[in-house]
Amino acid sequence: MNIESLITQLIVLFSIAFLGYGAAKLNYLPKETNKVLSAVVINVSNPCSVLTSVMSGTRVITNVEVFTLLGVAIALHLLLIALAPLLTKILRIPEDRKNIFHFMTVFGNYSYMGFPVITALFGVEALFLAAIFVLVFQIFCYTYGVSLFGQGKFQIKSLCSPMIICTLIAFVIYMLKLRVPDMVLNITKTVSGITSPAAMLALGFALAAVPLKWVFTQFRTMIFALLRLTVIPAVVFLLCSPWMKNELMLGVTVALSAMPVATNTTLMAARYNGNESQAACGVFLSTLMSVVIMPLMLGLLFGLF
16 A cells, blocks of 8 residues: 555645636536536446456456455445444434435445545556445445435436446456457556546536535534544454455455545435535535545554554
């Protein structure tokens, strides 16, 4: 794990996000830019990143470890679902905002920030491991996540996204050790290169819609963000480190658990009539605080300081 590389990458990423924030505030780009960039990242570049990570032929974990990690990702989400009510009770979150805080507890920013951060820490080959968590994220998001907003009706088409399809294809390629033509690898590698800048520009656009004066008066949300960025990775590290001997698997698991609140929290709140302002506030504060807290926590947990 390269903390120096992570810090450098975070500075670069947030500089790009700041450009997106400034462009949105100055109206240099149309309002639809955020939706377009988000769609490009979620439906095109991130899926290509996952495919690229397995097409190189490099095997960083065994087939058995792939299924082990899948089980860990499921267990992590179940753990966070169990912790969410406790956290809202400790913070005395009002009843009308509990669902948003539950969502923010369970779902971290695996795609927008997770992919660039995992690449900086462990290399592009580790993105396949991150994709396993994204696969589980998607399933829980459109089942448990939707139910938080009183929308219990599940539609199978919600899981037919390019990200899930490409992750399943990546599973097959990795498990069967399939080789793909160099031309295909070059295409997916080139497209995946736009993931980080496009994702952070989109994040900057999203944060530009948040009223800053109001955000910095939300002390409960600040405490929540602090707890999410410190307690959760610490708990995950304590639970996994005694038995997870593969350092890459442990590193990716803990790093992803240290991510800020998922950007799509605001999208889900808007779609299902949730508290959009609270969702945006949680995303903004946790993302801002993660610049300092994430490298600090990972450095402390893995003894890199």
